[in-house]
Amino acid sequence: MARPKKEPEITYTHHINLRLTDVQYEIISENARRVELSLSEYIRRQLMKGKVIAKYELVADLPELKKLIFEFGKIGNNLNQIARHFNTGGIHSLEMRKAIGQGLSDIFRMK
Numbered sequence: 001m002a003r004p005k006k007e008p009e010i011t012y013t014h015h016i017n018l019r020l021t022d023v024q025y026e027i028i029s030e031n032a033r034r035v036e037l038s039l040s041e042y043i044r045r046q047l048m049k050g051k052v053i054a055k056y057e058l059v060a061d062l063p064e065l066k067k068l069i070f071e072f073g074k075i076g077n078n079l080n081q082i083a084r085h086f087n088t089g090g091i092h093s094l095e096m097r098k099a100i101g102q103g104l105s106d107i108f109r110m111k
Contacts (some may be wrong), residue, residue, distance in 0.1 A: 068110070075106050 020028070032042035032070055067080070090096070 071106070071110060075103055075110075078103050079105075 028043065032039045035042065037045070043044060078099065082096065082103065085096065086092075
């Protein structure tokens with residue numbers, strides 16, 4: 001028995017061929033999978049509506065996240081003080097060099 005035909009307004013009659021890199025294809029495929037759409041339907045919605053909303057469930061260790069936010073805040077505050085020092089005509093001293101180096105090492109340590 002043959003499959004029933006779709007309604008005429010839903011029938012897709014035009015084809016578009018598109019070439020993607022492996023990375024682009026993986027990104028689009030993963031995004032389509034996350035929103036539980038076929039690749040064709042995902043791309044169709046992206047083209048027509050400009051966006052497809054994916055819902056994510058965020059699972060985080062809140063104490064660890066709060067600690068990281070606190071650390072980033074401290075580092076940002078230190079960098080702002082250094083920038084203010086130089087923007088107000090402060091001299092480039094050995095102490096400032098150490099503070100800049102410490103700020104950079106703190107940032108790299110957090111990676």
